[in-house]
Amino acid sequence: MSAILECRNLVKQYGYFQALKGINLSIEKGKIIGLLGPNGSGKSTLIKLANGLITPTSGEILIDGKAPGEESKKIVSYLPDKNYLNEWMTVEQLVRFFHDFYEDFDAHAALEMMARLxxxxxxxxxxxxxxxxxxxxxxxxxxxxxxxYLLDEPIGGVDPAARDYILHTIISNYNEEAAVVISTHLISDVESILDEVIFISQGEIVLTSSVDDIREQQDQSVDGLFREVFKC
Amino acid sequence: MGWTFQNDRPIYAQLMEQIKRRIISGIYPPGEKMPSVRDLASEASVNPNTMQRAFAQLEQEGLLYTQRTSGRYVTEDEGRILQMKEDLAKELTESYFAAMEQLGYSRVQAVKLIAEAEKEGKAL
Incomplete structure (x- = not known):
């Protein structure tokens, strides 16, 4: 299987602070991955590196075998953790804007989902x-x-009913040719739709496992394990 | 019948159980076509790969079979379904005994309680 996202000894340093301390990671197509970690663990930094919004201090990050850039942006769909869209635009204008911007954008599907919600x-x-x-x-x-798809905290601010719909949307849009990375704290909500989870802590990966392996070996949910590993 | 999952066991195993119950109760009748992995995954809000794993396992157990081009079907072997029903009934009975033992009741006492409950149910 081919890795759509790969990190090799990836380090990101902000001044004296090391946000990522040598990450090695390979994410294959066809998987839905949970990137889980406490606040400030490096989740957003990793996602921003994958989008080319910031550059590595050392090591490398590859999207479909290439460094992030113009080509990778065509195949990566990124949900940032804050709003970056123009506030004065209407929803319809935004749909048209995306339609103009991305070849792979399905305006019809977007409008249908807007109506549903x-x-x-x-x-x-x-x-x-x-x-x-x-x-x-x-x-x-x-x-x-x-x-x-790189989704940074996609369900933090929405109500539980919309959350369900959004998770359904993610599952039904799922295909073997795409990988979805979801960073979130709301583990129990997303747990059942994930293939694998990556626990990240203080800039290091502390665990990668499939959800069902965790349940089989630890007799507890990923949410439960997270609370145990990151107990304050 | 909704889909619910407990925290302490693998999701694919829980999916298998719940699909079995649906086969037994006739929601998926013998010989009928099963919904697609994707549709059922979406209905249950689970990862399609997890649903795929549950399907594959059920196929191994002989409860589902694949027809080369047209998809997955429930077994036509009603004897196999009956056997599964009995297995499930046995499991439920054992788990009742286990729960009662935790409360300090012997199996004999537990049976007596069941018989009493059954009588009371009739009287109502």
Missing amino acids: GVRTGDRLKNLSKGTKEKVQLILVMSRKAQL
Whole structure:
């Protein structure tokens, strides 16, 4: 199987602070991966490196065998942890904007999902609630036919019903040609849709395992194990 | 019948159990086509690969079979389904005994309690 995302001795340093301390990682297509770790463990840093928003201090990160850049952006669909869209645009304008921007964007699917979640497409982004804004962003990101989805805290601000719908969306958009990486704290909500989990702590990977292996070997859920490993 | 999962056991094993119950109760009748992995994964909110694993295992146990082009079907062997039903009934009975033993009841006492409960049920 081919790795869509690969890290080799990946280090990221901010001044004296080492955010990532030599990560080695390989993510294959066809998998849904949970990137789990406490606040400040390096999850967002890793995702930003994969998007080429920041560059490695040393080591390398490869998307489909190449360093992040123009080519990788065509195949990576990224949901940042904060809003980056123009607040004055309406939802419909945003859909058209994405349609112009990405070849692999399915505007029809996006509008259908907006309708399902009760998002009014004539509304400007700035007039939407925090949760609705998150829904809009996630729908835009999931409406691309990408090979790698990087979702940084995708369900943090939405209500449980919308959360279910979003997880359904992720499962039904799933295909063997794409990998989905979800970084989140809300482990019990996403646990059942994950193939594998990566526990990251203080810039290092402390565990990679399949969800069912954890349950089989530890007799507890990933959520339970997380609470044990990262007990404060 | 909704899909629910406990925290202490693998999800694929729980999927297998719940699919078995659906076969026994006739939601998926013998010889009928099963929903696709993707549809059922979406319905149960689980990873498609996990559902695939449950299907593969059920196939190994002879409860599902694949027809080369048209998908997966429930076994037509009703004897096999009956056997599965009995296995499940035995398991439930054993887990009742185990729970009662934890409360300090012997098997004989537990049987007596069941008989009493059955009588009371009839009286109502």
